[in-house]
Amino acid sequence: xxxxxxxxxxxxxxxxxxxxxxxxxxxxxxxxxxxxxxxxxxxxxxxxxxxxxxxxxxxxxxxxxxxxxxxxxxxxxxxxxxxxxxxxxxxxxxxxxxxxxxxxxxxxxxxxxxxxxxxxxxxxxxxxxxxxxxxxxxxxxxxxxxxxxxxxxxxxxxxxxxxxxxxxxxxxxxxxxxxxxxxxxxxxxxxxxxxxxxxxxxxxxxxxxxxxxxxxxxxxxxxxxxxxxxxxxxxxxxxxxxxxxxxxxxxxxxxxxxxxxxxxxxxxxxxxxxxxxxxxxxxxxxxxxxxxxxxxxxxxxxxxxxxxxxxxxxxxxxxxxxxxxxxxxxxxxxxxxxxxxxxxx
Amino acid sequence: xxxxxxxxxxxxxxxxxxxxxxxxxxxxxxxxxxxxxxxxxxxxxxxxxxxxxxxxxxxxxxxxxxxxxxxxxxxxxxxxxxxxxxxxxxxxxxxxxxxxxxxxxxxxxxxxxxxxxxxxxxxxxxxxxxxxxxxxxxxxxxxxxxxxxxxxxxxxxxxxxxxxxxxxxxxxxxxxxxxxxxxxxxxxxxxxxxxxxxxxxxxxxxxxxxxxxxxxxxxxxxxxxxxxxxxxxxxxxxxxxxxxxxxxxxxxxxxxxxxxxxxxxxxxxxxxxxxxxxxxxxxxxxxxxxxxxxxxxxxxxxxxx
Numbered sequence: 084x085x086x087x088x089x090x091x092x093x094x095x096x097x098x099x100x101x102x103x104x105x106x107x108x109x110x111x112x113x114x115x116x117x118x119x120x121x122x123x124x125x126x127x128x129x130x131x132x133x134x135x136x137x138x139x140x141x142x143x144x145x146x147x148x149x150x151x152x153x154x155x156x157x158x159x160x161x162x163x164x165x166x167x168x169x170x171x172x173x174x175x176x177x178x179x180x181x182x183x184x185x186x187x188x189x190x191x192x193x194x195x196x197x198x199x200x201x202x203x204x205x206x207x208x209x210x211x212x213x214x215x216x217x218x219x220x221x222x223x224x225x226x227x228x229x230x231x232x233x234x235x236x237x238x239x240x241x242x243x244x245x246x247x248x249x250x251x252x253x254x255x256x257x258x259x260x261x262x263x264x265x266x267x268x269x270x271x272x273x274x275x276x277x278x279x280x281x282x283x284x285x286x287x288x289x290x291x292x293x294x295x296x297x298x299x300x301x302x303x304x305x306x307x308x309x310x311x312x313x314x315x316x317x318x319x320x321x322x323x324x325x326x327x328x329x330x331x332x333x334x335x336x337x338x339x340x341x342x343x344x345x346x347x348x349x350x351x352x353x354x355x356x357x358x359x360x361x362x363x364x365x366x367x368x369x370x371x372x373x374x375x376x377x378x379x380x381x382x383x384x385x386x387x388x389x390x391x392x393x394x395x396x397x398x399x400x401x402x403x404x405x406x407x408x409x410x411x412x413x414x415x416x417x418x419x420x421x422x423x424x425x426x427x428x
Numbered sequence: 429x430x431x432x433x434x435x436x437x438x439x440x441x442x443x444x445x446x447x448x449x450x451x452x453x454x455x456x457x458x459x460x461x462x463x464x465x466x467x468x469x470x471x472x473x474x475x476x477x478x479x480x481x482x483x484x485x486x487x488x489x490x491x492x493x494x495x496x497x498x499x500x501x502x503x504x505x506x507x508x509x510x511x512x513x514x515x516x517x518x519x520x521x522x523x524x525x526x527x528x529x530x531x532x533x534x535x536x537x538x539x540x541x542x543x544x545x546x547x548x549x550x551x552x553x554x555x556x557x558x559x560x561x562x563x564x565x566x567x568x569x570x571x572x573x574x575x576x577x578x579x580x581x582x583x584x585x586x587x588x589x590x591x592x593x594x595x596x597x598x599x600x601x602x603x604x605x606x607x608x609x610x611x612x613x614x615x616x617x618x619x620x621x622x623x624x625x626x627x628x629x630x631x632x633x634x635x636x637x638x639x640x641x642x643x644x645x646x647x648x649x650x651x652x653x654x655x656x657x658x659x660x661x662x663x664x665x666x667x668x669x670x671x672x673x674x675x676x677x678x679x680x681x682x683x684x685x686x687x688x689x690x691x692x693x694x695x696x697x698x699x700x701x702x703x704x705x706x707x708x709x710x711x712x713x714x715x716x717x718x719x720x721x722x723x724x725x726x727x728x729x730x731x732x733x
Contacts, residue, residue, distance in 0.1 A: 092481035323703035
C-alpha cells in the first residue's frame with residue numbers, strides 16, 4: 084500500500100532526464116528544458132530516463148552503453164532519432180523510438196511505466212567486471228612504485244609526478260566525454276590531471292555518422308539566433324544558472340528575442356566568472372559569451388576554424404572545470420558550422 | 429532559558445528539520461520558477477514530495493571500490509550537522525532546544541565539520557569528478573571559514589557572551605544587522621558556502637557533472653539534497669536579525685518569518701548569480717572579504733567600548 088503510494092508519487096514527479104547528444108542532434112535537445120514535465124540533470128546517476136538524441140555509430144554507441152548502465156533502476160531509454168534504421172547500440176535495443184519533433188510525451192510515458200512497474204527497467208548491457216584481467220606486472224598490472232602507478236586491470240592508476248607547485252601530486256590519466264555537460268556533440272577528452280590541473284590534453288571527435296538532423300526531422304531550419312539561445316541554455320547550466328537556462332530554452336522554443344533573458348544573463352555575473360578562461364587569439368570564454376548575447380552580432384571573428392589540437396594545447400595548465408567552460412564557450416556558433424572544427428554536426 | 433526533556437529534543441529537531449527542508453525546497457522552487465518565467469501553481473507545494481518519492485524508489489548507485497562507510501556517513505554527518513545548527517536556535521526568550529553556553533563556538537565547529545562532510549562525500553566515491561569537486565570545495569571552504577570566525581566573534585562582543593540566546597537578547601532595540609552592517613552579508617556568504625549553493629556551489633556543480641553527487645542516486649542522494657537545504661535553513665535569523673524579537677507575533681513565529689526571509693534571499697542568489705570560479709573566490713575572500721571581516725570585528729569592538 085505505502086509502496087504503491089510512493090511509486091505513484093514518484094511517477095508524477097518531473098522526469099529527470101540525462102541527454103546524450105549524438106550525430107545530428109546539434110543543440111536542439113537542450114530546448115527540452117523548457118518543458119516543465121522534464122528536468123535535465125548533469126549526471127546519469129540522477130536520471131530515470133536516458134534520452135539518446137541522434138546517431139550513435141561505433142564508439143559513440145559504446146559510450147552510450149556505458150552511460151546507460153549508470154542510470155539507477157528503475158530506468159528507461161528513449162531514442163530520438165531520424166535514423167532508427169541505422170545501427171542501434173545495445174543500450175537502445177529496448178528503447179522507445181521517437182521519430183518526431185518532440186520526445187517529451189514518450190519520455191513521460193516511459194518514466195511512468197517503469198516507475199509504476201508496468202514496464203521492466205531497462206537492463207544492463209555491459210558486464211559489471213573490470214575491462215581486463217589483472218595480470219600482476221605488465222600491461223594490465225602494477226608498474227609504478229609501491230601501491231601506485233601502473234595500469235591494473237588496464238586502467239591507469241595515479242602516480243606521483245613533478246608539478247608546477249613542486250607538490251609531486253598524483254598524476255592520473257582518464258578519458259572524459261563524449262556526453263559531459265557543455266561538451267559539443269561527440270567530443271571526447273583524454274586528459275592527464277594532477278589535482279584538478281590539466282597536464283596533458285587531447286581532444287577528439289568521435290564518428291557521428293551521416294544522416295538527417297533532428298531539425299530536419301522536425302521540418303525546421305532554426306535561425307542563427309535560435310541556435311545561439313540553445314547553446315546559451317546549455318552554457319547557463321554549466322555556469323550554475325539552471326533557472327535561467329530554462330528561461331532561455333523557452334525563449335529558443337518560442338522564437339523570442341529574449342531581451343529580458345539576455346539582460347538577466349548580463350546581470351548574473353557569468354561574464355565576469357568566465358573572463359580570462361580559455362583565452363585564445365585574444366578572445367576568452369567571456370568574450371565568446373558576450374558575442375553570443377548580441378542578437379545582431381556575428382560569431383567572434385578569427386575563431387571559426389580552430390583546430391582541436393590547438394585548442395587542447397591552449398588549455399594545458401588550466402583547472403579542469405575551466406577547461407569545461409572553455410570547451411563549452413567554443414560550442415557557440417552562428418549557424419551549423421563546426422566550431423571548433425567538426426564538433427557540432 | 430529552559431531546556432527540553434531529553435526524549436523530546438530529537439523529536440522537535442526532526443520536526444524543525446523536516447519543516448525547514450520543505451520550506452527551503454518550496455522557496456527554491458518558487459524563486460527558480462520566478463527566474464525561469466514559468467508559473468507557480470499549487471502543484472509546486474507537492475513537488476518536493478514527488479521528487480523525494482522518485483529519488484527514494486531509485487536504486488542507490490555503486491562505484492568500483494568506494495569507501496562505503498564514508499560514502500554513507502557523509503550525508504548523515506551533513507544532515508546531522510544541520511540538525512545540530514537548528515537545535516542551537518533560540519525560539520523564544522525562554523526556550524532553545526540546545527541552550528548551550530558556548531553556542532557560537534559550537535556553531536563554528538559545525539561549520540568546520542561541514543567542510544569535512546562535503547570533502548568526504550566527494551572523496552569516498554572513488555571517482556574522478558566527485559574527487560575534483562571535493563578538492564575545489566576544500567579551497568573555498570577553508571577561505572570562507574575564516575570570515576565566519578570573525579563575524580561570529582563580532583556578534584558575540586555586544587552580548588558579552590558566546591551563548592546564542594544572549595546574542596539575541598543583546599539585540600533588543602538594535603539588531604546586529606544595523607549595528608554591524610557588514611556582518612549579515614558576510615554571514616550569508618558563509619551560508620552559501622556551507623550549503624554549497626548558487627554562486628558557491630563548487631561541490632555539486634553541473635560543470636563537474638554534479639560534482640560530489642555525480643555518482644550518487646537513491647536514498648543517499650535524497651539525504652544529501654535534504655542536508656543542503658537544511659543547512660541553508662539553519663543559518664537562521666539568530667545572529668543578525670534579532671532572533672525571536674519583534675512586535676505582535678510570538679517569538680517562534682518571528683524566528684520562522686525571519687528564517688523564511690533569509691531563505692528567499694539565499695535561494696534568489698542561487699538562481700540569479702553564476703558560480704564563481706574557485707581561484708577567483710579564494711582571491712576575493714582573502715584580499716577583500718577577510719579584511720572586511722576585520723573591519724566588522726573592529727566596529728563591534730569600538731561599539732562595545
